[in-house]
Amino acid sequence: MARRTVANWASRVVTWRLRWRDRLSLRAQLVTITALLASAVAAGLVIVVQISLAGAARSTTDRVLNDHVKALVASISAASPDGALHVPRSQLNPGVAVYDTSGSRVAGTIPPSMQEEYKELSTTDRQRIVEGGEPFAIMALPFTTSSKLQGVVILAEPLAPYERNEQAAMVVSIIAGALLVLMAAGSAAWISRRVLSPVEQMARTAAEWSEHDLERRFALGAPTNEIRALGSTLDGLLDKVASVIRAEQRLTSELAHELRTPLTTIHGAADLLALRTDLDDQAREDVALIKNSSASMSNTISALLDLARRHRQALHSDRTQLDDLAVKLKGLPLPRGHVNVDLSPALSINVPEVLAIRALAPILNNALQVSDRAWVSARADGRNVTLLVADSGPGVPDQWVETLFEPGWSGNGGSGLGLSLAKRVARSGGGDVSLVEQYNQYGGATFAVMFPGGRAARTQH
Numbered sequence: 001m002a003r004r005t006v007a008n009w010a011s012r013v014v015t016w017r018l019r020w021r022d023r024l025s026l027r028a029q030l031v032t033i034t035a036l037l038a039s040a041v042a043a044g045l046v047i048v049v050q051i052s053l054a055g056a057a058r059s060t061t062d063r064v065l066n067d068h069v070k071a072l073v074a075s076i077s078a079a080s081p082d083g084a085l086h087v088p089r090s091q092l093n094p095g096v097a098v099y100d101t102s103g104s105r106v107a108g109t110i111p112p113s114m115q116e117e118y119k120e121l122s123t124t125d126r127q128r129i130v131e132g133g134e135p136f137a138i139m140a141l142p143f144t145t146s147s148k149l150q151g152v153v154i155l156a157e158p159l160a161p162y163e164r165n166e167q168a169a170m171v172v173s174i175i176a177g178a179l180l181v182l183m184a185a186g187s188a189a190w191i192s193r194r195v196l197s198p199v200e201q202m203a204r205t206a207a208e209w210s211e212h213d214l215e216r217r218f219a220l221g222a223p224t225n226e227i228r229a230l231g232s233t234l235d236g237l238l239d240k241v242a243s244v245i246r247a248e249q250r251l252t253s254e255l256a257h258e259l260r261t262p263l264t265t266i267h268g269a270a271d272l273l274a275l276r277t278d279l280d281d282q283a284r285e286d287v288a289l290i291k292n293s294s295a296s297m298s299n300t301i302s303a304l305l306d307l308a309r310r311h312r313q314a315l316h317s318d319r320t321q322l323d324d325l326a327v328k329l330k331g332l333p334l335p336r337g338h339v340n341v342d343l344s345p346a347l348s349i350n351v352p353e354v355l356a357i358r359a360l361a362p363i364l365n366n367a368l369q370v371s372d373r374a375w376v377s378a379r380a381d382g383r384n385v386t387l388l389v390a391d392s393g394p395g396v397p398d399q400w401v402e403t404l405f406e407p408g409w410s411g412n413g414g415s416g417l418g419l420s421l422a423k424r425v426a427r428s429g430g431g432d433v434s435l436v437e438q439y440n441q442y443g444g445a446t447f448a449v450m451f452p453g454g455r456a457a458r459t460q461h
Helices: 004-025 027-077 112-121 160-208 228-274 281-309 312-316 320-329 353-370 420-429
Strands: 097-100 105-108 130-132 136-146 150-158 338-342 347-349 373-381 384-391 432-437 446-455
Touching: 027 136, 027 150, 027 160, 097 281, 112 130, 112 136, 112 150, 136 338, 160 228, 228 281, 320 347, 320 353, 320 373, 353 373, 353 384, 353 420, 353 446, 373 446, 420 432, 420 446
Parallel strands: 338 373
Antiparallel strands: 097 105, 097 150, 130 136, 136 150, 347 446, 373 384, 384 446, 432 446
């Protein structure tokens, strides 16, 4: 049980540290850690000061009592030459008492609150110091006069002045510790702000960029310190990334141009072949398959060309009404099946109509290949609009979920470019494509195509 309790406690501490680290910024963590360390140092200093003052007060009290006792014993010895103990009245201050060897009080008064302590110390055979009363330090010292008379001297020293000094010192120490913590936290905040300000500037600059801002750089200057060295390294990395992106765009554009001409020829030949009257039913199905496949490849190539040419700033300058998009979706050359499009005219998306169609077409095509019905709807999600595509097919098995959007992967023998291309097109417009339901109310899957958008500028009635 003890091991389990310790393990649970350790797990909670680790969980709390992770949550604390995730919730605070780096600057806040630095300030917090500095403040905690300064607090620990201040607390240690307060403790050390109090221990030192307590030791000094005790040493001072002992010294005062010793000096007083020695003076009193000397006075008694001088006043007792005749074989009897005599105590000068001038030495009998409050709290001073003199006892003989039998423990009987010879002179002096005993404070009422210290009767027991004085009685116990009256027969002591060695020097003793105890605390008693309100409080007081009480010293008892056996003595022997020059005339061989013996007795015990007891006197008390009030500790209140020393305690007041300790309390005042504690207040001063706490105030000094608080000022130390504030100065340390303030210094950490100021230093971290100055040190991390270039990093914050880099973060803001990077947040303003898009994937098409290939020429933007941090440009912090010569690498004279660690932050500027980081900026210079990132600028070099951005140069390499920009080179790769440009090479990809050129390759995509060149491949698309090279493929478009033969595809146009194939599609045209299929159209001419379909006009012939001497074809049997099987031949006509083959021709229809060639036409549909060439049209699908042509759409894919057009989407690739759009991705290679368009820039996100241009994309975001366009708005598409969902009711206009619905008309285009109903006219798409899709496989056989019924598509139910229910898009509210009160919503719009901040991307061109052609890009939205490029993202939705592969998903609808896949849906009608595995089912005979598909449904397209929309909903507003904050600053985004989500287009939902549901089908009545067999759904998406668990083993397909992780690889569903990988280029080249297909669960039904296709090219494996549809969903990956749809996701890439959507992301080029600031959106995304995701699987939201493996098995929906119709038995099939539901995909979500998200774009920036919201309420439409105009509403049709």
